[in-house]
Amino acid sequence: MIIKAKIHEIENAPVKDRDGAYAGKVAQVFPSAEDGSAAFISVATGLLGGHTVLVPVEDATFDGNDLHVGYSKSAIKDAPSPGAGNALTDTQANAVRKHFGLSPAGKATGDMGDPHENLDQAGTGPAGADDTEGAGATPPA
Numbered sequence: 001m002i003i004k005a006k007i008h009e010i011e012n013a014p015v016k017d018r019d020g021a022y023a024g025k026v027a028q029v030f031p032s033a034e035d036g037s038a039a040f041i042s043v044a045t046g047l048l049g050g051h052t053v054l055v056p057v058e059d060a061t062f063d064g065n066d067l068h069v070g071y072s073k074s075a076i077k078d079a080p081s082p083g084a085g086n087a088l089t090d091t092q093a094n095a096v097r098k099h100f101g102l103s104p105a106g107k108a109t110g111d112m113g114d115p116h117e118n119l120d121q122a123g124t125g126p127a128g129a130d131d132t133e134g135a136g137a138t139p140p141a
Contacts (some may be wrong), residue, residue: 002029002062004036009062015043015055016066017073024076026067027052030088040096041067042082053079054088054096071100 002010007029015023024045032039038060042052055076060069069076080095082088088096094104 002038010067013067016068018070021073023073054082
C-alpha cells in the first residue's frame with residue numbers, strides 16, 4: 001500500500017510488473033476516497049509513453065526507485081485507459097478491477113470468490129463456510 005504521505009514519491013516512478021519487467025511510468029496517482037492512499041495509477045506505456053492505462057495499486061510496493069505491481073506486463077498493457085479528467089468514476093474503477101480479476105469495490109468476497117464465505121473468523125460459521133475452506137482448490141461454480 002502506498003500511503004497518502006508517500007504518493008508524491010511514486011509520481012513519475014518506473015512501474016515494474018510481477019516479474020520485474022519494465023511496464024511503463026507512473027503518469028498520475030488516483031487516491032482512495034477512504035484514506036487517501038493510492039488506489040489506482042495511470043501508467044504511460046508503449047513507445048514514448050503514448051498509451052496510458054489504469055492499474056490498481058492496493059498491494060503495490062515502492063522500493064525508493066521502482067513501483068512494483070502484482071500484475072503481468074501484458075495485463076497492464078491491455079488494461080482500460082483512463083477517461084478525460086483527473087478523477088475516476090466508480091464505473092471506470094470497477095472496469096479496471098474486473099480486468100485484473102479483482103472484486104468490484106465494496107463487493108469483497110472470500111479467498112475462493114464465494115460471497116457466502118465467512119470473511120471475519122475462520123471456523124465460526126457452518127461447516128465449510130469459513131475463510132480457510134477450499135484453500136488451494138478450484139473456485140466454486
